[in-house]
Amino acid sequence: MSDKGRSPATTPPPEGSPATRKSSPANDQVPPASTTDDLIEVDRNLDDDNDSALGDSVSTYTSSLASSVIDYPIEHGRQYHAYRAGTYSRPNDDAEMERLLLLHEIMTRTIGGLYLAPIDKEKTHRILDIGTGTGIWAISIGDELPHAEVIGNDLSANMPTFVPPNVKFEVDDVESPWLHDAKFDWIFCRYMAAGIFDWPKLVSNIYDNLNPLGWAEFQDFDLQYYSDDGSLAPDDPLLFWISTLLDAARSLKRDPNPGSQLEGWVRGAGFVNVEHKRYKIPIGPWARDPALKEIGLWNYWQVNGGLEGLTLRLFTGVLGWKEDEILVLLAKVRQSLRNPAVHAMFDFHVVYGQRPGV
Template sequence: MTKETDEKPADGCPEGSPPLGNAARPESILVPLTHPNGVSIFPELSPSEQEQLSLEALDQAEESIIADSAESTDGGAGDNTSDGTASDAGYDSDSATSASTSAMSSVRDYMYENGRRYHRFREGSYNFPNDDVEQEREDMKHAMVKLLCSQKLHFAPIGENPQEMLDIGTGTGIWTIEMGDRFPSAHILGIDLSPIQPDWLPPNVRFMVDDVESPWLHPRNHFDYIHSRHTVMAVRDWMKLFRRAVEHLKIGGWIELQEIHHTPKSALAGGNGELPSDHPVARFWKHVTDGLAALGIDLDAVSDGRLSDMMHRAGFTNVTERVLHVPIGTWPKNKVLKTVGLYWRTILLDGLQAIALGPLTRGLGWNREQVELLLIEVRRAYFDNAPLMYMPFHVIYGQKP
């Protein structure tokens, strides 16, 4: 799904922007595709086969994901293993057995060591912890987005020689560091409320503790590109942020947001695209959304073109919105999207308590026991592939005229 809010030239693209077809894709996808711990995801496939699979995954994610019938029609919540934990019916017996085993083990072994759970949200603007476990989960989110997007780090047509970049809410800094490697002539600044970034950096990358919703310390007309991802749970005043971005971007510079709308949908044929409101996962996210609203944060801000509309009203032109589908679970037929779904479900499950505690206790006045009771059925429901659950991933970018 693509929403373009400005008039375009005859080729169907914003002025100065490449087409959304092959020309907008990376010249060469980084293959072989690997998990964050370096283990190959598809060792049985050649680099060219992996590249083709990755491009097909991006096309399907933007149009319509094809479900794996073995995954989506079993109607259950997965098989139970001997230790009582749930696993995906059919996934371990997929034709790519080694890839499936590698995905299941390396995702969890590398990213979630010691089975650690989150016990609190950090106070203030950001609603996730910043401990080691949360940092690992954030890095997994980065890996998931790269898989979903055919390894693209950005969609805005920033050219090959941007000089000054800003990454808002940089977190562990993993995106900023990779952009520093990709654009060695650029100066890239990552800002965050927490000084949790590594010390070893490319020479053109630096980090600073800063609050993007406070007055900016940077010169006007300074940046070529401003990037923000996974900040919808933190930003309270998007219009103020966009107006400041207009002030601090150079003429012709770009801003890009990459945000997931955390309201689960259903890809079932013949349905209306909505997950039933009484489904445990839908109810969970409704509670989280209500709790964050009580704390001054609109988790639905990314929906219905609202951010792109605000971006336009703030003065940006060539505003473009692309929406990709992030599957929850291993129901897609495409092996890349199957792995994306495994990653995303793992991210959601391992952060379940951390996601819930702050909004539900601080925002809705629940006690911890009530939260834990809710999470029991939510964990079980996440393993059910039958509803073909997914979440929309919005890529929104605009240019300073």
């Protein structure tokens, strides 16, 4: 997969990883991964050796995306956004952009496409992508709907400059007053977990900025890790790490688990024709199902590669940990991540609804 407008990788990623694919799937080309409340079946044929279970390729997976020309602040060796600094705990540097590209691939492969809302393409002329990140979703939709105007906004200007003519990007805080000169036919909001202060207000703003019969779609996580079979034990460093991380986000009043609450917020805002789907996403290649095994490996890459970026700012600034203490914990977390006997996962939710007609 390539993020249009960015530099090619200098070190080839492992074959089969998202970076080796040409682009994200069209919305009707890939069947979704298993998405029910059923247990994910474990592949019992995995080698018990942790390193060989994931392969040497994991340690060589690198990112080489070009950095933004904006003079962003640096903390703990990581780059963070400058606009309204402090409102968002994750970095915005090259490594984080590569992690977001992995997540884009994970999410699209999990649900079988870019979106689930039953939009009428011929009547969809203005689209807003909230928290666009790398801009890959907005670009993909711009390609799929060339007649529509697509706007992507984000706190950081990490979007590429070479984009389809119908796509443009804005640096903005979606929780500030909305100043768009016209309403939208479709508003899309993905992976804003731990980034929003007032979710009901955001959903209400989305409703107010839709045309009658317009659609809103939310795709987001509950980031609490768990296992169906008890293999993620209460004293596991991986569980301790994620639980502590989520508590730190909550102390900043940024909900890290919005996914399961989205349906209630959407219905409460007045949307109709609301649908809600929940997906289990494994961490690591332990699932027997081939699609989930691949998704799980990509998920391992994004979690493992994102540990320092996800942790350092919250643990030091909010919890008062010292950096060397954090690095010791993360070494233990990596050991757990590489253990094929630990069948950790988290949930991904997709909720869409329609604004009633006049």
